[in-house]
Amino acid sequence: MSPEISNQSLLFLVVFVLVPLTLSYYYQLGLSKGIMWSSIRGTIQLFAIGYLLTYLFDLPAYIGIPFMLTIMITVASFHARKKGKGLPSVLGIIFIGLIVIEGSVLGLWLLFDMIEFTPNEVIPMSGMVIGNSMIAMGLALERLKSEFKENEGRLTAALSLGAEPKQASQIIIQRTLGASLIPNVDKLKTIGLVQLPGMMTGLILGGVSPIMAIKYQLVISLSIFSAVSLSAIYITLMMYKYFYNNKMQLKHMEFDQ
Amino acid sequence: MEHNELFTFDNVKKSPLHSLNFSIKRGDNVMLFGPSGAGKSTLLHLFNRLSDPDKGSIYYLGKDLQSYSITELRKEVGLVMQAPNLFPGTVLDNLKYGPSLHGEWNSEKAEALLEAVQLPADYLDRSVDQLSGGEQQRVSLARTLANNPSVLLLDEPTSALDQHTTEEIEQVLEGLAIEQGVTLIMVTHHLDQAKRLGSRGIFLSDGEIIEEGNLADLLSNPKTEELQAFMT
Numbered sequence: 001m002s003p004e005i006s007n008q009s010l011l012f013l014v015v016f017v018l019v020p021l022t023l024s025y026y027y028q029l030g031l032s033k034g035i036m037w038s039s040i041r042g043t044i045q046l047f048a049i050g051y052l053l054t055y056l057f058d059l060p061a062y063i064g065i066p067f068m069l070t071i072m073i074t075v076a077s078f079h080a081r082k083k084g085k086g087l088p089s090v091l092g093i094i095f096i097g098l099i100v101i102e103g104s105v106l107g108l109w110l111l112f113d114m115i116e117f118t119p120n121e122v123i124p125m126s127g128m129v130i131g132n133s134m135i136a137m138g139l140a141l142e143r144l145k146s147e148f149k150e151n152e153g154r155l156t157a158a159l160s161l162g163a164e165p166k167q168a169s170q171i172i173i174q175r176t177l178g179a180s181l182i183p184n185v186d187k188l189k190t191i192g193l194v195q196l197p198g199m200m201t202g203l204i205l206g207g208v209s210p211i212m213a214i215k216y217q218l219v220i221s222l223s224i225f226s227a228v229s230l231s232a233i234y235i236t237l238m239m240y241k242y243f244y245n246n247k248m249q250l251k252h253m254e255f256d257q
Numbered sequence: 258m259e260h261n262e263l264f265t266f267d268n269v270k271k272s273p274l275h276s277l278n279f280s281i282k283r284g285d286n287v288m289l290f291g292p293s294g295a296g297k298s299t300l301l302h303l304f305n306r307l308s309d310p311d312k313g314s315i316y317y318l319g320k321d322l323q324s325y326s327i328t329e330l331r332k333e334v335g336l337v338m339q340a341p342n343l344f345p346g347t348v349l350d351n352l353k354y355g356p357s358l359h360g361e362w363n364s365e366k367a368e369a370l371l372e373a374v375q376l377p378a379d380y381l382d383r384s385v386d387q388l389s390g391g392e393q394q395r396v397s398l399a400r401t402l403a404n405n406p407s408v409l410l411l412d413e414p415t416s417a418l419d420q421h422t423t424e425e426i427e428q429v430l431e432g433l434a435i436e437q438g439v440t441l442i443m444v445t446h447h448l449d450q451a452k453r454l455g456s457r458g459i460f461l462s463d464g465e466i467i468e469e470g471n472l473a474d475l476l477s478n479p480k481t482e483e484l485q486a487f488m489t
Contacts, residue, residue, distance in 0.1 A: 153342035157397075160305060160336035161355035161404060162328040171344065248327050249308055 057119045064119040069126055073098045076134035083138035084145070084235075087242050094137055097234045098130060104230075105129050105223050114219050125220060128199070132224045136231040140180045144236055147172040148243050148250075155250055165244040173236055180232035184225055191221060262319065263408065263440060264304065269313035273464040274299055276313070281457075286434055286441040288455035288472060290448065292487060295461040297444040301410050304442060305334040332359070335406030339413045341397035343385040348376075348396050351385060355404040370399040374429055391422035398429065409433065411443035415450070427453055448476060448488065460484050 017039045024031040056064040077095040084090035106126060108114075115121040148155070151172060158168035191197060192214075196204075199220050203213035245251055264281040274296040281287055289297045302308045303315060306327055315322040322330070332355065343351050352370050356362040368378045374395040385393060394414060401409065411430070415423040431454060433439040445451050451458060451472060458472035460483070467483045468475055479485045 153338060153340050154344060156307060157336075157338065157342040157400075158344070158354070160307060160331050161400065162332040162358050163354075164328060164358075167358055247306065247309060249306070 053119075053123065056123065059119065061117050061119055061122070065117070065122050068119070068123050069102065069130075072127055072130045073102065076130050080134045080138040080141070084141035084239065087141070087145075087239055089242070090141070090239065093238050094134075094235065097137065097231065097238070098133055101133050101227050101230050101234070102126055102130055105227055109219070109223070125223075128220055129223055129227045133227045133231040136180055136184075136228040137235045140176055140232040140235045141239065143176045143179050144172070144239055147175055148240075152250065159248060159250070165241060165248055169240045169243075173240060176236045177232055180236075181229055184228050188221065188225055191217075197221065263317065265316040266303075267314045267316065269303065269310045269315060271296075271299055271303060271308065271310045275464045277466060279459065279466060279469060281440070281442065284438065284440060285457045286455045287443070287457045287459060288451035289442065289444045289459050289461060290446065290451055290487075291461035291467070294463075296464045297461055298412055300461070301336070301412050301442065301444055304408070304410050305331045305336055307331075307336070328358075332404040333406055334408040334410060335401040335404055336410040337394075337398050337401050337412070337414045339416055341390075341393035343393055343396060343400070346385065347381065348383050348385060348388075349381045351396055351400045352381075352403050354400060366403065370403055373402060373433075374399045375425055391418050391425075394418060394422070394426065395429075398426070402433070406439065408440045408442065411441060411445075413444050413446060416446065423450070430454055452476065460487065462487070 017035065021032055021035050023029070024035060056068055058064075059067075073095065076098055077091055080094045081091045084094070106122065106129075109125070110117055115125060154171070155168050159165075192200075197217050197220075200210075200213045200217040203216060204210055208216075243251055261282055262280050263283050263285070266277045266279050269277040273294065277300070289300060291297060299308070303310060306322060309323075317325065317330070317334075344354060348371070349367055352367055353362045353364075356366075367381055371378055371380055376392065376395050376399070380388075380392070380396075385396065388396065394417075398414065409430075415426050418426065427450065430441060430443075434441050434454075441454060443451075443454065445454075455472045457470070458475040459469040460467050460475065462483050467481050468479065475484070476488065479488060
């Protein structure tokens with residue numbers, strides 16, 4: 001087991017903040033306030049979550065786990081919704097998607113005995129799945145919006161040739177999914193070679209053997225990969241329809257120059 | 258029953274268009290012209306339901322436009338836009354897009370379509386990225402023709418092209434109108450082009466039809482100050 005970080009040592013972390021702060025001041029980047037604020041906010045958030053987790057880990061699993069998962073999914077839904085601003089029902093669709101995806105992943109973990117149904121295992125692992133799914137949904141939404149904007153002419157052409165919205169959106173759906181999935185395939189390819197994944201690093205620092213750490217890392221990496229893919233596909237297929245009305249017309253289009 | 262009246266607009270309102278009342282007969286080649294922002298493109302998109310009126314009704318062959326299947330209507334009333342808006346892939350991919358949606362593609366059609374727009378047959382396998390602007394616009398026209406439309410909506414299809422290519426496209430359009438009886442409804446900024454292709458003119462300004470009628474009469478004897486100003 002590695003030595004515990006004392007509060008005194010922790011204080012010296014201030015040095016890590018002083019470096020960017022000095023740079024910002026010296027080069028007049030105007031970031032000093034932001035750096036100070038985010039460092040303090042981040043520290044408080046982490047301590048708060050640390051105490052909350054300590055409390056939750058002591059609760060019975062059937063209370064602590066649903067409680068924390070609900071909070072995580074709710075916060076993630078509101079965050080991902082920002083990327084889909086202007087699209088109707090997006091919050092509800094994200095929320096349901098995250099519940100189903102997290103529920104399925106958790107179900108598989110438990111079914112195949114990969115983790116125990118205890119707060120200290122389920123909550124951090126689920127946090128990673130929910131967080132990554134949230135990012136994937138946000139990116140897919142952003143991409144979907146920009147693809148629809150960029151390809152307005154092509155979509156109009158497809159509709160005018162007699163395509164239904166699903167057929168007209170084919171290229172956009174492919175591109176959105178490709179853009180969302182390719183970085184994850186690449187990430188998986190270089191895993192462990194470029195940088196040791198966070199969870200594995202944490203476990204090794206915590207004294208777990210590298211092989212055991214890798215096993216956990218594999219579970220989480222592949223689960224995230226699958227959750228991210230599902231999130232991107234789900235949100236893209238659910239949301240592209242909202243760019244059309246029920247008369248197979250593109251919404252919010254200005255045709256006249 | 259053959260309806261002489263192809264389209265009838267009955268009190269149609271669609272921002273920025275005010276109350277529009279007019280008919281288009283089979284075989285009319287209608288030129289829509291007027292200053293920018295007059296509502297020409299908005300009007301054009303009403304013919305194949307790429308948008309719908311806020312108020313009023315449009316009739317096609319005597320029946321309310323709303324009563325037709327949207328996809329069938331759009332096949333029959335084709336659109337060619339100012340930009341080619343080709344789909345990624347080859348020329349062939351683009352040509353077969355429309356018919357394939359309804360399982361009606363016949364590969365023997367491909368060469369005839371290219372011939373109709375005066376492109377060589379070996380263009381079929383070319384990527385659309387390799388084509389010049391004029392060639393892309395021809396492919397765009399051929400792609401619309403692949404659906405065998407009986408009405409062709411054209412939204413300034415030659416405005417981005419040079420004089421030579423414009424003339425060639427005009428020849429193709431003239432041929433379609435004369436030989437195949439396709440009705441042309443075209444937005445154009447160029448009165449010379451309107452004269453060459455049209456039989457009937459509709460002059461729009463600020464969302465209203467200011468003058469309409471036989472194109473030659475309209476242009477030789479403009480009655481309103483707006484049209485006179487537009488022509489100078």
